[in-house]
Amino acid sequence: xxxxxxxxxxxxxxxxxxxxxxxxxxxxxxxxxxxxxxxxxxxxxxxxxxxxxxxxxxxxxxxxxxxxxxxxxxxxxxxxxxxxxxxxxxxxxxxxxxxxxxxxxxxxxxxxxxxxxxxxxxxxxxxxxxxxxxxxxxxxxxxxxxxxxxxxxxxxxxxxxxxxxxxxxxxxxxxxxxxxxxxxxxxxxxxxxxxxxxxxxxxxxxxxxxxxxxxxxxxxxxxxxxxxxxxxxxxxxxxxxxx
Numbered sequence: 001x002x003x004x005x006x007x008x009x010x011x012x013x014x015x016x017x018x019x020x021x022x023x024x025x026x027x028x029x030x031x032x033x034x035x036x037x038x039x040x041x042x043x044x045x046x047x048x049x050x051x052x053x054x055x056x057x058x059x060x061x062x063x064x065x066x067x068x069x070x071x072x073x074x075x076x077x078x079x080x081x082x083x084x085x086x087x088x089x090x091x092x093x094x095x096x097x098x099x100x101x102x103x104x105x106x107x108x109x110x111x112x113x114x115x116x117x118x119x120x121x122x123x124x125x126x127x128x129x130x131x132x133x134x135x136x137x138x139x140x141x142x143x144x145x146x147x148x149x150x151x152x153x154x155x156x157x158x159x160x161x162x163x164x165x166x167x168x169x170x171x172x173x174x175x176x177x178x179x180x181x182x183x184x185x186x187x188x189x190x191x192x193x194x195x196x197x198x199x200x201x202x203x204x205x206x207x208x209x210x211x212x213x214x215x216x217x218x219x220x221x222x223x224x225x226x227x228x229x230x231x232x233x234x235x236x237x238x239x240x241x242x243x
Contacts, residue, residue, distance in 0.1 A: 011080035015080060024095075087105045088102065090106060110206070139151035139191070151220075200238060
């Protein structure tokens with residue numbers, strides 16, 4: 001209900017511009033509630049209940065619900081003209097096929113191209129509607145050595161695949177797990193290059209796979225250089241700059 005309230009408010013503030021990506025969560029975010037960390041199948045079921053509650057609240061209904069989540073006579077009084085899209089977050093093809101049953105669109109993160117094809121195909125083959133989105137972690141600098149150093153310094157605690165990234169709870173747990181991550185290991189999770197043309201080619205591959213929206217995340221702290229270079233040298237090479 002709290003998420004429904006927040007998303008409805010943002011949709012009122014930014015009509016037609018806001019959407020929410022809903023996933024099954026990570027222990028690093030959710031352990032603070034003290035409610036324990038359920039199995040993945042239980043988290044899936046809980047998410048599905050939450051989606052139904054959110055959609056009912058977005059329709060203006062008064063909602064009570066007793067299940068994996070509990071809601072008591074909730075209602076949203078200020079609603080947007082159109083409910084914000086609820087996008088399904090999926091890393092694997094299995095989850096992508098599952099979220100197709102309820103999501104208004106798909107969002108995933110960048111993986112090897114063949115794996116991304118499988119994720120998107122699973123979503124579409126299961127009847128998934130809406131636009132396909134992908135988040136891409138990049139590291140850019142004026143030289144290759146610096147770009148790789150930035151990726152390793154800033155993002156080495158984020159290279160782990162499920163279930164590790166789901167189940168670790170504290171920042172120090174990620175720090176410990178990342179002790180043996182080498183700079184060269186970063187290339188499997190981050191697009192590292194000092195060449196704007198190489199970045200443009202990588203992004204073009206994602207367009208060819210079928211992704212309609214690409215969200216770039218520069219893992220470094222020098223955001224202005226990234227924005228300037230990608231705005232002038234990378235995006236103009238792609239048909240992604242038009243509204």
